[in-house]
Amino acid sequence: MTSNLKLLCNFVEIFLGTVRFGNDQFVPILGYGDFVQGNVTINRVYYVEGLNQNLFSVGQFCDADLEATPTQAWLWHRRLSHLNFDYINLLSKKEIVIGLPKLKYVKDQLCSSYELSKAKRSSFKLKDVPSSKGRLNLLHMDLCGLIRVASINGKKYIMVIVDDYSRYTWTLFLHSKDETPEVLKDFLMMIQRNLQAPVITVLTNRGTEFLNKTLNAFFKEEGIEH
Known part of the structure; x- marks a missing residue:
């Protein structure tokens, strides 16, 4: 409340009732306006004649449901x-x-981080011509593990091998990562013998389980590109 009409913008002259002060004096509220001080605007400030000081109600201000910028x-x-x-x-x-x-x-507005998290990458274009021309020409493989829950036989690693031409997939279970060279050698020898087709190229993430002396020597001997 204020008695200085010059402080109020957009003043509306209207009788809004009375205000009772501590000395039991009743004073009429003769209107309201907006009080502007710099970047701060307080709306609906009452105009009351006879006030010696401007009055500000902290309680009403806190309960006014003001919006944050x-x-x-x-x-x-x-x-x-x-x-x-x-x-x-x-x-x-x-x-x-x-x-x-x-x-x-x-x-x-929408959160930019939320929009980014919901964004989807464009799908890779389908190939008109397969990368490989026959079965076993190109094998993709990777080793998964260490898996927290072991299999019935106590194995905690899984080797996944995919034939690029047929998309046929083999799954091999290992106790530990260091079994990879021998297990892979046995598998490649067996699959080439059974299918009567050579393995030409092997694609891996070139981790140490695939990139080691044992497998390097085997790939060189069999003419397999890695």
Whole structure:
């Protein structure tokens, strides 16, 4: 409330009742306007004649459901690990977070991080011509593990081998990573013998389980490119 009409913008002259002071004096409220001080605007400030000082109600101000600025809203959204705005308002209302202003937080746009997390990569174009011209020409393989839960036989590693031409997949189980060279050698010898077809190229992630002296010598002997 103020008695200085010059401080109020957009003044509306209307009788809104009376105000009772501590000395039991009743004073009429003759209108209201907006008080502007720099970047701060307080709406609906009452005009009361005869006041010696401007009066400000902290309780009414806190209960006015004021909105945070977009900068404030998104700042707290990031500070709280991109928390939903409904939960931010709940935390503010119940004063659970120290330092969180008691304001209304409004989402005025989509979160850029949320949009990025939901984005999808374009699919790879399908090949008109296969990379390989026959079965076993090209094998893709990888070793998965260490798996937390062992198999019935106590094995915690899985080697997956895919034939590029037929997409046929083999799955081999290993106790440990260092079994890879011998298991792979036995598999390649067996599959070439059974299918009567040579393995020409092997593609791996070139980890130490595939890139070692044992397999290097075997690939060289069999004429397999790695």
